Amino acid sequence: MAKLETNLIHEGEHFNPTRSVVTPIFQSATYHAGNDPEAYITAATSPKYPEFYHRHGNPTNSQIAAILAKLEKTEDALVFATGMAAISTSILSIVKPGDHIVTQHSLYSGTSLFFKEFLIPFGVQVTQVEQTDNEAFRAAIQEHTKLIYIETPSNPNLALTDLAYIGALGKEKGILTVVDNTFASPINQTPADFGVDIIVHSATKYLGGHSDLTAGVVCADTKWIETIWRRSIILGASLSPFDSWLLLRGLKTLSLRVQQINRNAQQLAEWLEKQPAIAKVNYIGLPSHPQHSLAQRQLRGFTGMISIEVKGQDEENAFQNAQKLINALQLFANAASLGGVESLIVHPASMWGSHHSDDQKKASGITKGMLRISVGIEHITDLIADFEQATQNL
Known part of the structure; x- marks a missing residue:
């Protein structure tokens, strides 16, 4: 076979x-x-x-x-x-x-x-x-x-x-x-x-x-x-x-792309978890994810999707800091969709603001400080460097 x-x-x-x-x-x-x-x-x-x-x-x-x-x-x-x-x-x-x-x-x-x-x-x-x-x-x-x-x-x-x-x-x-x-x-x-x-x-x-x-x-x-x-x-x-x-x-290139994306996302998530400007990192490949053991049982790789919570004194301040981070990034494009060769980042609460009520967003875990990241196939050193420069002023 x-x-x-x-x-x-x-x-x-x-x-x-x-x-x-x-x-x-x-x-x-x-x-x-x-x-x-x-x-x-x-x-x-x-x-x-x-x-x-x-x-x-x-x-x-x-x-x-x-x-x-x-x-x-x-x-x-x-x-x-x-x-x-x-x-x-x-x-x-x-x-x-x-x-x-x-x-x-x-x-x-x-x-x-x-x-x-x-x-x-x-x-x-x-x-x-x-x-x-x-x-x-x-x-x-x-x-x-x-x-x-x-x-x-x-x-x-x-x-x-x-x-x-x-x-x-x-x-x-x-x-x-x-x-x-x-x-x-x-x-x-x-x-x-x-x-x-x-x-x-x-x-x-x-x-x-x-x-x-x-x-x-x-x-x-x-x-x-x-x-x-x-x-x-x-x-x-x-x-x-x-x-x-x-x-x-x-x-034809699906396997090659996804394997590279998996590796990049794992390394980026591990780096983000150590950053003082980031309050929380959601990535199923991290031991800190509450369902990491389930991820190990039902997935062979941990995907290129990461969500993070940007720190703030309150929800509005977290929202402002999230927007600053998006605007400071150079390689991560602020664009809808995911799963492509290029890295993307979006603010879910803004993107889906008219689709969900506050109660629905709360039930779905969407906060004003949340950012969703789709990791691409760029070199991981460059991706980390981009986040490093973008988080310096948060």
Whole structure:
């Protein structure tokens, strides 16, 4: 059996019918039907058929799906135009009005908005619990619970949800489990190992890796991928041919990039923890993280995501110091998103200020002094030096 790095390069190559070493961009909305009516019917009705109509499938999309299904240890996968398209389409394939979802407080803001502004008005009940409390998930289950939705590590507070517990709970209760694996990537964590049913990603992040595309991915067994595909045909969030090609290119270096990012983040987190201007460092690779032992059990690497609390005399002063730090940094760009080759830093309370109430931010662990860092592949000496000069006047 081929190793992970080999699969990233060669899995799904049979979807490239040309002699080109690099899979070409299939910039076509539709494909010739030929003279065989039976073949045309097959193309029109088969899930993810790569050469019928772009909303149904694309040869490059099929190649990406083969790679990611192999990485996530699932039977199949499906790609979308954005991570939110992957998340929303998957959930809408599972629940209907009157159903109930158990989820956690700390979630990506787009997912939180989807629950609050779409699913609840749509008639779906949502119960949010503390993700570090296993028994809270069990206690929240109702007779009509159809889905347990989790995100681990969570955005932006980097708390962990116990995948083995959630996978076993879902199997015990006959409830589907879905995990957003964006922050970890399949290099660091494979939720299917713990019995989770469906894995979603914003492929805009680590999977693409170059901040030049938007995409989403769902990985699951064949039955659920076909179900989600049928819903996607109606909703229409197809990944464009060019973004598909960019994503395939990015996947080839995924393992190399993530391993370098893991090393950089570990060293930067260890350095930050010793700095007097920083009140707290949240990084799952640090022994000081309250769930470090869980991280060691369910992840192979500790990701490139760090959150820090900047010191201040009070909350407003911490906010001012956080802004000073952002403005003083030269290599860390103040920009949304994460998981690219370049290092980024954002102020979550500002970025999501209009999305969350004060109570929601508190429940998610978002403070005015918090900064979220996405570590890139630059040399670690330069990254530390950048923080060193930026913290001198705090």
